[in-house]
Amino acid sequence: MKPVVTVTNIFSETALERLRQRCHVVYNDSGASLPVAELKQRAAESDAMVTYLSDRIDSEVLGAGNKLKLVANYGAGFNNIDVARARQNQIWVTNTPGVLHETTADLTWALMLGIARAIVPADRYTREGHFTGWQAKLFLGHDVYGKTLGVIGCGEIGRAVARRALGFDMKVLYCQRNRLPEEQEQRLNAAFVPLEQLLRESDFVTLHVPLTEETRYMIRAEQIAMMKPTAYLINTARGKVMDDRALVEALKKGTIAGAALDVFENEPELTEGMTELNNILIPPHIGSASHATREVMANLVVDNVFDALDGATPRTLVPGWNGG
Ligand SMILES: NC(=O)C1=CN([C@@H]2O[C@H](COP(=O)(O)OP(=O)(O)OC[C@H]3O[C@@H](n4cnc5c(N)ncnc54)[C@H](O)[C@@H]3O)[C@@H](O)[C@H]2O)C=CC1
């Protein structure tokens, strides 16, 4: 009998084809998330599950997985999965590191440039027929080149963002739990500083930490108030790393110049007042959304599924799986 693999939401056709050659695939192509009861049912009947970061794979779902060997998340973040419970139940958990950081760094830069130079309102202005000719004060923004970039969480994505700053002659500050090896700091021309210093000195603050108990709401009103009034805050990490209500208030008052968020505290819900602001960009969680990257991610997910079904350790277990 073929092993059963559930794919909880829209997935790559080529990756699905690979799965179907070896497995019986139960595919939810409705575009809507599966309700919890259905996730439990799928866990009970599956050998592996391919999940979205919006699927809450908690102890209840994992507890139903009698023969479940693997939960393979289609993304780098895995805060939607109760990893401790999965380990207890001897269910592997994998994510997709090493393949999406450049694409997500590109999006982070698109947001930095887009918010600092008012690209979206300027485009709207032209489309609406307001443009009557070059004007000295039309859509004045702030420079990005030569400024100070503060990277909070200098992992795969944070480092890819920092590396791009070299081409913009920026000074780079970073903070995280552990200092990078000296050779990496030198290559990025980045200085390790405490969070407070980073917030006070940066013109662009960009968040790249995973959502954990330690990082939940690490940026609140108090931290935003430390930033320069001309600074921008970029979040392509997870919504709950930040207090979005405090951000909306700060943007209304002009505490900082603007913000760009790819992720939201109560995703997909937006925080009240967000859409009325002009100094914010709010794309719908598209950090890794390039054709090529989503394909590579999907194929890495399938590699992990095949590893687990072959009785091997899946190749990209989530960080910390072995206690590191
Ligand atoms: N917007 C999007 O579409 C995407 C968002 N993400 C999010 O970005 C996050 C980061 O991704 P990667 O760079 O691949 O992860 P990573 O694991 O390579 O890097 C995370 C960094 O955060 C640091 N960190 C962890 N806890 C910390 C703490 N308490 N204080 C300070 N620093 C801390 C770590 O030292 C590490 O350097 C993911 O966990 C995910 O939530 C990832 C991919 C795409």
Ligand SMILES: O=CC(=O)O
């Ligand atoms: O948010 C996306 C991810 O890959 O994590």
